[in-house]
Amino acid sequence: MSKEVLAVVEIMANEKGVEKEIIFDAIEAALATATRKSYDDEIDVRVSINRHTGDYETFRRWEVIEDATLIEDNVGWYIREMDAVDVDPNIEVGEFIEEQIESIDFGRIGAQTAKQVIIQKVREAERKKVVETYSKRVGEILTGQVKRIDRGDVILDMGDNVDAVIPRNQLVGRESFRMGDRVRAYLQEVSFRPRGPQLFMSRACKEMLIELFKIEVPEISDDLIDIMSAARDVGFRAKIAVRANDPRLDPIGACVGMRGGRVQAVTNELNGERIDIIMWDPNDAQFVINAMAPAEVTSIMVDEDKHTMDLAVEDEQLSQAIGKNGQNIRLASELTGWELNVMTQSEMAEKHETESKDQMDVFINALDVDEEMAVVLVEEGFTSLEEVAYVPATEMLEIDGFDEDIVSELKQRAKDALLTQAIAEEEKAALAEPAEDLLNLEGMTPEMAKQLASKGVITQEDLAELGTDELLEYVEMNEDAAAELIMKARAPWFE
Incomplete structure (x- = not known):
C-alpha cells in the first residue's frame, strides 16, 4: 500500500500543480475520516504517513480537558486531566494522549469520503495559490478572455482555471464585449469568497488610465516623467498631470508621442475617451490654471483656509471653462485637489466688492474704527479679527501710516472683540x-x-x-x- 500512496501523491501533485505535502495532508485526513466512520465517529483519530516510504500508522487520541469540564458530544474524544496524568504525569490540558490502533486498508477506505477530502484539500491549496499569486499583482493591468456576460458584469478567463470579474459599473461607457474577446483591465482587489478567490478588475478607475500611460510611454517607466494625478469622466474625458524629472524633456510631448500615437493608443483602449495632458506645477494657482485648459483664466483668488479658489474667465469662455454638464471644472477640481468656482470677470469683481464690504463692516463694528481705517485693513489682506489680533506687530508696522500706538490699539481691540464673542458663544451653548x-x-x-x-x-x-x-x-x-x-x-x- 505504501507504493500506492506515493503514486497517488505524485500523480495528484503533478496534475493539480500543488505541493506534495498538501496531498499527504489530504490523504491523512481522508484515512482519519474513514477510520472514525468505521467506529461510528465515537473516537478521534490521527494518521501519520511516512513521506519517504509511504507507510502509515493510525492512532486513537484523546484530548486532555479540565476535570470540571462538561462533555455533551463526542465523549470518546476526551479524557479528564486526573485520568490523563495516570498515563503521562507531565501531560497538560489541551495536549493529546495517543494509542496506536490498526490501520485501515488505503485501497478499501470509503472512496467517496477520500475523494471529497482530497478534492477539498487540493481546492484549498489551489485557492491559496491563486490568492498568493494575484495578490502580488494588484495594481497591474492584466489581460483575460471573455468567458461570459452575467447581468452586465464581464467574467474573464485568466487561465489556470482562474476567473476575474469586471463589474458593470467598472466598464468604460457603453462598451460591450463578446465571448472570446481579449480584454485588458486593472486588478483592484483579490477577495476570498465562499466559492473561492475572486479577482475584481476595473476599466473605469483612474489607475487604469495611469497604468496605460506607463505602458505606452517608456519615459514614465524610466522615471524620467512622473504622473502626479489623474481624473476621469469615464468614457468621455480625462485629465492627467505630468512633470519631467529632466529639464531637457518635454513631458507633454513625450506623452502625446509622434503624431499623437501614444495618447491615441490610450484613447483607443478606453473606447475613445478624450484625454487632456496637463503640466503639473508646484505652485497650486498655476497648476489650477493649467488644469482649466482649454479655458484661459484671467484672474484667481485663493482661500487656503477653505481650500477653495475662485477663477475668473472672459464672458465668452465661461461655458468652455465649466464644460458640458460641469465636466471641465469637475475634472480640474479632482485633478488639483482644490474646490474650484468659475465665474466671469464682472461676477468676480462684484463678489470681491461684496466680500470686502462685509469685511469692512466687521472691522468698523468690532474694532470701532472709521471706514478709512477699515479700507486700509482690507486692502492689506486682513480677512478676520484673528489676523488683526495675532499677526506679528512687525508686519502691521510696515503699513503706511501705522505706528506702534495704532498697531497696539488695533490688536488689543481685536482681542477684546474675540473674547466678547467667545463668551457670548459659550453662554449661548450653555443654554x-x-x-x-x-x-x-x-x-x-x-x-x-x-x-x-x-x-x-x-x-x-x-x-x-x-x-x-x-x-x-x-x-x-x-x-x-x-x-x-x-x-x-x-x-x-x-x-
Whole structure:
C-alpha cells in the first residue's frame, strides 16, 4: 500500500500543480475520516504517513480537558486531566494522549469520503495559490478572455482555471464585449469568497488610465516623467498631470508621442475617451490654471483656509471653462485637489466688492474704527479679527501710516472683540437644548444629548454630519459605539 500512496501523491501533485505535502495532508485526513466512520465517529483519530516510504500508522487520541469540564458530544474524544496524568504525569490540558490502533486498508477506505477530502484539500491549496499569486499583482493591468456576460458584469478567463470579474459599473461607457474577446483591465482587489478567490478588475478607475500611460510611454517607466494625478469622466474625458524629472524633456510631448500615437493608443483602449495632458506645477494657482485648459483664466483668488479658489474667465469662455454638464471644472477640481468656482470677470469683481464690504463692516463694528481705517485693513489682506489680533506687530508696522500706538490699539481691540464673542458663544451653548429627534435617537442618553447641544450639535442631522473623531471629542465613548451612533443618525439619508 505504501507504493500506492506515493503514486497517488505524485500523480495528484503533478496534475493539480500543488505541493506534495498538501496531498499527504489530504490523504491523512481522508484515512482519519474513514477510520472514525468505521467506529461510528465515537473516537478521534490521527494518521501519520511516512513521506519517504509511504507507510502509515493510525492512532486513537484523546484530548486532555479540565476535570470540571462538561462533555455533551463526542465523549470518546476526551479524557479528564486526573485520568490523563495516570498515563503521562507531565501531560497538560489541551495536549493529546495517543494509542496506536490498526490501520485501515488505503485501497478499501470509503472512496467517496477520500475523494471529497482530497478534492477539498487540493481546492484549498489551489485557492491559496491563486490568492498568493494575484495578490502580488494588484495594481497591474492584466489581460483575460471573455468567458461570459452575467447581468452586465464581464467574467474573464485568466487561465489556470482562474476567473476575474469586471463589474458593470467598472466598464468604460457603453462598451460591450463578446465571448472570446481579449480584454485588458486593472486588478483592484483579490477577495476570498465562499466559492473561492475572486479577482475584481476595473476599466473605469483612474489607475487604469495611469497604468496605460506607463505602458505606452517608456519615459514614465524610466522615471524620467512622473504622473502626479489623474481624473476621469469615464468614457468621455480625462485629465492627467505630468512633470519631467529632466529639464531637457518635454513631458507633454513625450506623452502625446509622434503624431499623437501614444495618447491615441490610450484613447483607443478606453473606447475613445478624450484625454487632456496637463503640466503639473508646484505652485497650486498655476497648476489650477493649467488644469482649466482649454479655458484661459484671467484672474484667481485663493482661500487656503477653505481650500477653495475662485477663477475668473472672459464672458465668452465661461461655458468652455465649466464644460458640458460641469465636466471641465469637475475634472480640474479632482485633478488639483482644490474646490474650484468659475465665474466671469464682472461676477468676480462684484463678489470681491461684496466680500470686502462685509469685511469692512466687521472691522468698523468690532474694532470701532472709521471706514478709512477699515479700507486700509482690507486692502492689506486682513480677512478676520484673528489676523488683526495675532499677526506679528512687525508686519502691521510696515503699513503706511501705522505706528506702534495704532498697531497696539488695533490688536488689543481685536482681542477684546474675540473674547466678547467667545463668551457670548459659550453662554449661548450653555443654554442650548437638544432637539426632540436627537433625544429620541436610539442609543442617545439625555446627558449625552445635552453635552452635544452645548457643542452646537442640536439636531439628529447635526450629529449625522459629524465624523467619528469629532464625536469622540465631544462625548466620552468607544470608537465603535460612536460610529454606530452616527450611522443611526444618518439612517434617514438612505431611506
